Amino acid sequence: MLLNFLYFVSFIMGFCECKCQVTNPAIDPLREGLVMSLEVNLGKRGNILEIGPENASQVILSSPVLNEGELESLLKDPYLKAQVLHTFFNIRKGVDGSLEKALTKLCEAADEAVRNGSQLLVLSDRSDELEATRPAIPILLAVGAVHQHLIQNGLRMSASIIADTAQCFSTHQFACLIGYGASAVCPYLALETCRQWRLxxxxxxxxxxxxxxxVTIEQAQKNFCKAVKSGLLKILSKMGISLLSSYCGAQIFEVYGLGKEIIYNLGLGAEQKLLQVEFSITGVWGWILFEARVNDFLTIFGxxxxxxxxxxxEKLDDIIGLTELLRSRDISLMKTQHLDLNYILSSVGLPKWSSTMIRNQEVHSNGPVLDDVLLSDQKVSEAIEKELVVNKTVNIYNVDRAVCGRVSGVIAKKYGDSGFAGQLNLTFTGSAGQSFACFLTPGMNIRLVGEANDYVGKGIAGGELVVTPAENTGFxxxxxxxxxxxxxxxxxxGRVFVRGKAGERFAVRNSLAQAVVEGTxxxxxxxxxxxxxxxxGKVGRNVAAGMTGGLAYILDEDDTLIPKVNKEIVKIQRVVALVGQMQLKSLIEAHVEKTGSSKGAAILKEWDKYLPLFWQLVPPSxxxxxxxxxxxxQTATGEVTLQSA
Known part of the structure; x- marks a missing residue:
């Protein structure tokens, strides 16, 4: 059993999760847990486009981490018709009992079980008696093989896979099993270890x-399961994945040191890596390490x-693609004897361009963009050059992205962050694409009559942005x-005024801008x-998560805000400070003036009625x-003083 355990550890440690942030900012599994889920569905997956109970009849698990009792309940479920498939091979039988033959038989048994109506396959390495000549198949290999076999035979949507295994105890191992097709895992040896530890x-x-x-035995096991779940959420967040169901079977791993029979014949679908070098310079020895590595690199360069x-x-450019200069060395090591270097040694032809030619080519263009049109306007260019005031109205469409970004860049390059004394009053009408009015600088007054996509006002450093709907919209x-x-x-x-609602993550990582919006x-x-x-207006869930500075004022007309606030950092209070009341009122007044907001006007008209309905969110700072x-x-002279207790 120990040898089998070590074999599995060495096998699974060859797998490494790919890293890819596809959300911006990245998902925070602690503060944004409400948008993440470890929920999994078991059973046959029908056609979701067809109406009928048979297409939605599944067993739902809150997480993929099962204890023995939960697994037993699933095994007894009459709907799932679970089938237990043992994952052992018998080395005493020679070739007939080999690992390869055992995998083939396992896949055939899984195929037969699904065709006979089973909707849950439990791959198990449990045994009443352990025999040295009957080791267990590495559970990841078993899961991956069955997963791929069912796909290739058109049966994968008809059943789910559970791993009942002693070979899973770390978060990484859970992630590997789920990533290669397991919907859930019962780590029975890890749970038994928890019990033995407690006793x-x-x-x-x-x-x-x-x-x-x-802690009780039950609490010890729950703590282990909770830790695994937290680790899985962390892994999902690194990939920008919010649902475990999107990770299941995704096979987003790199594999190191495994033979191509495993990589390709079993369809594990991972990218095989030969070498990965990573340097990190941290701590008080940072400079010493840095200097040492610089010297190392200089030696390498020589x-x-x-x-x-x-x-x-003469230079590296001259040998790019010349694989005939390479030859493999015959080194007799067990771990390298199956390493295939043909991918490196095979010639794919010489590149048309050298890397030097590529670096020196002219920067390509994506074609004319709206900012180019604005900057080519003589009045706009003169206003920037001579610090004048200009007014201009242009149409905008949702293919126009990052509008105002280049204009801001031209101003910032010439005058810095706040040196521009002119004024660009630009009005856009229509539907703006992503990142409208990004990176605004002081002196830019931008108005959009219409609507905009995501990332409005991204990274603005000054100026003013007003967004209002077109007239007579019917809503x-x-x-x-x-x-x-x-x-x-x-x-x-800068300042932003939006007559209407915004989507999610409004003002995320805002550090100095002021904004008024009518819902988020x-x-x-x-x-x-x-x-x-x-x-x-109303806001969604998880308000002020990770908010360490600034203030927020939120109108709560129906007394529903408090449960929506993330109370980890901020304090929730009414607007009791006079200066805070003045700040709130002045921003609403500016909002009404800039946008013509009827909601803002109604609040100002009955200020004494609405002020007590506002909550102020205050971080410790x-x-x-x-x-x-x-x-x-505040004194009569406008000075702010601290009242005595």
Whole structure:
């Protein structure tokens, strides 16, 4: 059993999760847990496009981590008709009992079980008696082989796979099994280890002496399962995946050191890697390590130059693609005897361009964009050059992305962050594409009459942005979403007024901008470090997650806000400070002036009625500011003073 265990460990450690952030910002599994799920469905998956109970009849698990009792319940489920398939091979039978033959028989048994109506295959390495001549197939190999066999035979949608195994105890191993097709895992040896740990004399004495919190056997097992679930969420977040169901069978792994029979014949679908080098410089020894590595690189550079000279070449560019210069060395090592180097040694032809030619080519263009049209306008260019005031109205379409970004860049390059004394008053009409009004600088006043996609006002450093719907739209502006997700991402200044609702993650990582909006989706004010946000309507869940600075004022007319706020950091209070009331009112007044908001106008008209309905979200860094602290008072001269207790 020990040899089999070590065999499995060496096998599974060859798998490495790929890293790919596909959400921006990346998912935080701690503060954004509500958008993530470890839920899995078991059973036959029917056609979701066809109406009928048979197409939606499945068993739902809250997580893929099962204990023995939960597995037993699934085995007894009359609907699933679970079939247990044992994963052993018998080395005493020679070739007939080989690992390869055992895998073939396992796949055939799985095929037969599914065709006979089983909707749940349990691949198990449990045994009442352990025999040295009957080792278990590495469970990842078994799961991957069955998963691929069912796919190739058109049966994969008819059944789910569960691994009942002693070979799974770390989060990485759970992730590998799920990634290669298992819907759930029962780690029976890990759970038994939890029980034995709890019953051991050492643990009992530590608890009895108060050196360790007292836990029951059930709690010890639950703690293990909870840790695994947290680890799985972390792995999902690194990939930008929010649902475990999207990870199951995805096979997003790189594989190191496994033979191509495993990689290809079993269809594991992972990318085989020969070498991965990673340097990290951390801690107090950072500079010493840096200098040492610089010296190492200089030595390597010298050796490379010497090799090139011996071969008769001047630079690395000259040998790109010349595989005839390479030959393999015959080294008799077990772990390298099946390594196939033909992929490296085979010639794919010489490149048309050298890397030097590629680096020196002219930067390609994506064609004319709206910013180019604006910058080619004589009045706009003169206003930038001579710091004048210009007014211009243009049409915009959803294919126009990052509009104003290049204009901002031209101004910033000439005048810096705040040196431009002119004024560009640009009005756009229509539907704006992603990142509208990004990176605005002071002196830019942008108005959009229409609607916009995601990332509005991304990274703005100054200026003003106003978004209003077109006239006679047939809907109330305060009830409609007018800008997309992740607006004001990383903003460092400026003011934004939106007559209508925004999508999710409004003002995420805002550090200095001020904004008024009439409603938002989930995660409003996420990771804010400064600035001020006013919401004149309903918000989604997880408000102020990770918010360490700035203030937020949110209107709560139906008393539903409190459960939606992430209370990990911020304090929730009414707007009790006079300066805070003044800040809130002045921003709403500016909002009404800029957008003509009927919702804002109604609030101002009955200010005494609406003010008590606002909540102020205050992170610790803002608690002693005049806007948030009720003990501050303002004198007749406008000075802010601290009242005595």
């Amino acid at each position: 051991s004399n050492k643990t009992v004495n530590l608890m009895r002496n108060g050196k360790m919190p007292t 050796q490379v130059r010497g090799m090139l000279a011996q071969l008769g070449y 109330l502006p305060e009830d409609a979403t007018i800008v997309g997700n992740t607006c004001l991402y990383g903003a460092t200044g 989706g989930d995660h409003c004010c996420e990771y804010m470090t400064g600035g001020c946000v006013v919401v004149l 803002e608690e002693d500011t005049p806007e948030a602290c009720a003990n501050f008072d």
